[in-house]
Amino acid sequence: MPQTDTETRLTExxxxxxxxxxxxxSDPDAILSAYEFGRAHHRVVHFVGRNPGITVAELLDIxxxxxxxxxxxxxxxxxRGFVEQKTGEKDRRQRRLYLTREGADLLHRLVAPQRERVRKALSAAGAGSEDAWRTVxxxxxxxxxxxxxxxLITKDSK
Amino acid sequence: MPQTDTETRLTExxxxxxxxxxxxxSDPDAILSAYEFGRAHHRVVHFVGRNPGITVAELLDIxxxxxxxxxxxxxxxxxRGFVEQKTGEKDRRQRRLYLTREGADLLHRLVAPQRERVRKALSAAGAGSEDAWRTVxxxxxxxxxxxxxxxLITKDSK
DNA sequence: CTATTTATGTCAGCCATGTTGACATATTTT
DNA sequence: AAAATATGTCAACATGGCTGACATAAATAG
Structure with a gap:
């Protein structure tokens, strides 16, 4: 099947x-298995950690x-004590989610190698590359x- | 939990x-469901299409x-007639894998929107961005x- | 104030796709 | 002839998606 150069480039x-x-x-996967958690747990821990007090509905949406x-x-x-719920103050139907101290520790263990991987990749590509990469x-x-x-991603970089 | 600017940037x-x-x-997922196939099928069709005659062992490795x-x-x-096997010529234990005509059609339907998405993203980021993005x-x-x-990825861009 | 809507939880069962372990066959290599 | 390799297959199990149905408490609307 003949392909144009452009198609080949895009396939790559x-x-x-x-x-x-x-x-x-791959790094988080290895860490999670020691806790007998999976990727699904990782995602929850990540987004609860990044959005303390997030409601169940908001988390589902993400x-x-x-x-x-x-x-x-x-x-x-x-x-297992990694996440806790608190009844919403304004709306008492809501269950707002927070990481416990243990949850925050786990999140840190998960995110550290990911950050390091991304940090290395961005710096390997040179100074100007970060903006281009992010834009793409x-x-x-x-x-x-x-x-x-x-x-969501710029939540605390004001 | 206090974060440095760098940590915030990397988390983003x-x-x-x-x-x-x-x-x-998301595009392939939508197409696959019409065939009652899932992501696992997509991956096989993709890599068999990209590597005609690939052996089972090589595919497992990818x-x-x-x-x-x-x-x-x-x-x-x-x-269902999307992939066919041919006994290896040199090593008759091998089952070399190929897409049928139907398989190639399916692959094209799957890859077209992905290419289009990537093409748009790269061009939206401007001329110089592609190399930076790929390097990262x-x-x-x-x-x-x-x-x-x-x-694997540069297989046919010689 | 009552009725409805909303936020959440829960039970039950199904499906896709990953896993391990064991074993079978054909073919190639030693 | 024996051992190693490439592949296939059976069985059982785990994870994490899904749908559908129903329950409860709290907020909101009429």
């Missing part, structure tokens, strides 16, 4: 994304899974998700 | 990778799954995988 980029993401996930799926991992994280990654998003993601 | 990059990959996968996991999706792809993505790989991935 697609595969870079596949393999890059695969390895990007993760794009059903509440039944979330309930399973969330229950385990709560039972952001442009990969579905248009309807850009505003939300922009808001 | 981590999340960009998470959300970017999520959306990057996908990093067990042969039992592969067997399930591979059997379905063969039964490549540097995200585990060191021991770089040579193999380099070889």
């Amino acid at each position: 980029a697609i595969e870079l994304l596949f393999f890059g993401y695969r390895d990007f996930i 993760l794009r899974i059903t509440k039944q799926s979330l309930a399973r991992v969330l229950r385990q994280l709560i039972e 990654m952001f442009a990969l998003l579905n248009e309807e998700n850009r505003a939300e993601v922009e808001h | 990059a981590i999340e960009l990778l998470f959300f970017g990959y999520r959306d990057f996968i 996908l990093r799954i067990t042969k039992q996991s592969l067997a399930r999706v591979l059997r379905q792809l063969i039964e 993505m490549f540097a995200l790989l585990n060191e021991e995988n770089r040579a193999e991935v380099e070889h």
Whole structure:
């Protein structure tokens, strides 16, 4: 099947994304197995840590899974003392989620190697590369998700 | 929990990778469901298409799954006529894998929107960005995988 | 104030896709 | 002839998605 140069270049980029993401996930995976947690737990711990007091509904919106799926991992994280719930002050139907001290420790163990990997990759590519990389990654998003993601990721870099 | 500016920046990059990959996968997912295939089938079709005549062992090495996991999706792809096997000429133990005409059509349907997404993202970021983006993505790989991935993705861009 | 809507939880069961372990067959290599 | 290799297959199990149905408490609307 003949391909143009452009198609070949784009296919290579697609595969870079596949393999890059695969390895990007590999450090946390190894750490999680020691806790008998999986990726689903990682995602919850990550986004609760990044958004202390997040509600269940908001978390579901980020993760794009059903509440039944979330309930399973969330229950385990709560039972084992990594996440705690507090009834919302304004709206007492809400269960706001926070990491416990243990949860924050776990998150730190998970995020440290990821940060280190990204730090090395960005610096290996040279000073000017970070903005370009970020711009491309952001442009990969579905248009309807850009505003939300922009808001989520820049939460505390004001 | 106080974070340095650098940590915040790196955390944002981590999340960009998470959300970017999520959306990057969304087009194929939608197409696959019409065939009652999943991501596992996509990966097989992709890498068989990119590496015609690949052996089962080589494919397992790329996908990093067990042969039992592969067997399930591979059997379905063969039964439904998207992939075919040919006994290796030199080594008759090998089962070399190829896409059928139907398989190549499916692959094209899957890869077209991904290419388009990547093309738009790269061009939105401006002319010089592609090299920077690729360099960063490549540097995200585990060191021991770089040579193999380099070889895999540049297969036909000589 | 009552009725409805909302936020959350929970039970039950199904599906896709990963895993381990054991064993079988054909073929190649030693 | 024996051992190693490439592949296939059976069985059982785990994780983490899903749907559907129903329950409760709290907020909101009429």
